[in-house]
Amino acid sequence: MIKYSLLNKLDIKNSKNITLFCNENFEIFNFKILGFAKEKLIKSLIQNNKVKNKKILLINLNDKQNIIVAKVNKNQKSLDNEKLGAEFYDFINSNSIHDISLINKNFLEKSLKDKFIDEFFHGIELKSYEFKKYKSKKNVNIFKFNIALPKDKKFKLDKTNRFKSLISGINFTKDLVSEPGNILHPDEYAKRLYSLKRLGLKVNILDEKKLKKLGMNSLLGVGQGSIRGSYLVCLEWNGAKNRNKPLAFVGKGVCFDTGGISLKPAKFMEDMTYDMAGSAVVVGLMKSLALRKAKVNAVGVVGLVENMPGGNAQRPGDIIKSYSGKTIEILNTDAEGRLVLADALTYTEKKYKPKFIVDLATLTGAIIVSLGSEYAGLFSNDDKLSNQLYEAGLKVEEKVWRMPLNENYNKLINSKNADMQNINYQGGAGSTTAAQFLQRFILNKTPWAHLDIAGMAFSKYNGALNSWGATGFGVRLLNKLIEDNYE
Template sequence: MTTPIALRFAETDLDAIATATGRVAVFVGPNAKLGPSARRVNRLTKGAVARYVESEAFEKAKEGTAHVLSWPAGMAADAVDVVKLSRRPSQADARKAGAALAKVLGKGGALIAADGHKAAADIAFGVAMRAYAFDTYKTGDKTAPGEVTMMATNPEALAAEAGPMAAVAEGVFFTRDLVSEPANILTTDDFAARLAAMQELGLEVEILEEADLEKLGMRTLLAVGQGSESPSKVVVMQWNGGGDEAPFALVGKGVVFDTGGISIKPAGGMEDMTMDMGGAGVVSGVMRTLALRKAKANVVGLVGLVENMPDGKAQRPGDVVTSMKGDTVEVINTDAEGRLVLADVLWYAQERFKPTGMIDLATLTGAIIIGLGHEMAGVFSNDDDLCNAFLKAAAAEGEGAWRMPLSPAYDELIKSQIADIKNTGGRGAGSITAAQFLQRFVKEDCPWIHLDIAGVASVKSETALAPKGATGWGVMALDRLIRDRYEG
């Protein structure tokens, strides 16, 4: 797993500012009033900070952005970062400020003078989130940032407040690592082994092998992976810090590589299909976070791990397979495989655990990218209360999500002439018909959300808290939902 940035908290020591190496960061509110650390830096640099904050450049700067004073006279540091940030900023601006500092971190590390800033924990979270880099397979000189020390008036209280956030960050990193790994490394066996290792954190982890899945009747899931040398699996992770009531369930699609099967994908962009296990990655990251922060909730996470490959044994367009539920499915397109995986795992989750609610995540359709781009995940739900609670949590954490429609009218598009249902309804409303397909495997009394994360799991440009590539989208929102709704 990617090593988190070394971040420690210390009591404010104004005398340490002059001798600190690497970078020194101070915060100034929009009113241009300098706090204790900013005043000390200003004196050391003979008024350079004051000249900047009195300038038009500072006035025009947005909250959460940093201005660099390079090679400041009177200090040992290579640079001073002057961050414009209110004393009581929004969570988004505070995390943005931390991310701005992380982007310029070097091997020399940094001293961040937070003084008594009210949002210091969120600033630290922003630093940690943006300092992530997946460079496992780079053989050259790696530019891992040095240690970051955050000075505060009450470092013990800050460390206590930042602790749960650090657990969230580690869950996000775990997800990003999984999504970033190449398919020759992250096989279904390797994926399952990484999840089994989380038993050390207190999770109960169970791996269902192909023989187990055959006995359970998970034939739609098994059909997807029958053309691959990698064995299909379902991994069940249980965290119970909340008593005897039924758990809340998270279900993830884990297609470690997807060529489209016999309905083979175009070659252009196929290398990106290493991220087609993004839903399973998010579920895994959330479960890691819950264990690390000892959440007082009862949550079960299930992931279906398969590989979709062309082979003489692979399923064909026109095949009919029978799901665990008993419904028959005509396979129109073997590239619409994620919903076949989820169908069986969703049904199994309900049959075994009788959950109080259930959310599935999948990099399911290109159609959701056409509709929402890379800013929002598609949200489909049969329950307004659960859906609104999730949307509130996602908004609070700055993770874009937009509710999409469900309607029986769309079921007409996935009717089959020879089976109960077919696995795709064509290009029109592609993300909606995929959700309608999944809803068939959700019991009427189970509150449910389907999250189509195809556009947000991995992106080509950096986001507020992540470099380009895997984002870990969903870990923060789902952890917030569980904290707000399911913890006792």
């Protein structure tokens, strides 16, 4: 937990851990504020402790006080500021430092225009996330920051509420992805989404009865082996004064994926609690937009199901009719996410007539083979939208890489018995043929992009801006896409 105190003056003598910012050569910007130490002494201590390529140094000034020196490069960009904050958090956490004073006032005054402090602490917040809900002893770490800022009564951290709302949305996404399947099943998930109405979101929940009436058999087929319900939940945010077409975001919400009758191997099946990460990203984004009162019209649509091998489960060889009217032969019940998205995509396009649609899903293991955990796979029918996503990803360290779509790939999912089959049984191009399948449910040439985040949604090692576990990948990416192009 991060706590902040904004102060015009700090008690230097009683500040145990003092943080100073320096330049590339580890030259402190202003020594004068440290009345208890001479400039030559601090310089010599820095030189004695300096390590090449190190960004942060801990200097023991005396038995009672430490100086933490953090290096800020000239013309540092927003992402660099965030990464420095994340690295700073790792540093103080590993050194068990919990009470920190930031006092390099002159540097802060020059950097406030670049939002350095907001971005620095945003990095700290991103990196400090932990999921300890089910620990009997939670041992919550509390980090207290005393920040010396200019004597400006109007000044406060995060004036526009941008970073606070973004962290709230990201952490909501991470919380959802981290929940076990016995807790966050579709019924519970739908209830949690309904509670977002208090933020000003319009929430519409389509249950099984309504879905059957609409003919969403593709989505319903995935969940029919579970005792839990299946849902399509629509979240609407109308923040623009005009009646512009909304931006649409669609997410796969398979709360637990056993593979169904085409049962997955037991090893690592426990990780399939995060097969709903695509939906969680959409939900976290919508929450963030509502909290910061984004001046944009947006809709988030998520399909919530549980894929179980019950007595009523869908079988390989079944043929179902989707909401679009197109028929699908089910050759593998573990290729279920695309079946959920198929109905969700067509419904979103038909009901909301959006400016564009971006869908997110932990869709294929093949994308991990292709791109590992560095890039999400991007498939699209629109160059402009693709370029916007690519550029936004670079700015926030949530990178995407465009993969091919082609008619020759599309032919691989043709079926002899129905309009299409849900997998390519000839083998190869698993991520692309899955995307080709989805593209068939964009009926009116709406600009569309599919993000396969299977390698990005959950991490078993610490990243630059995230801790172990759920990453929240996609919330910052889509928020940046909106900020830079549509607000």
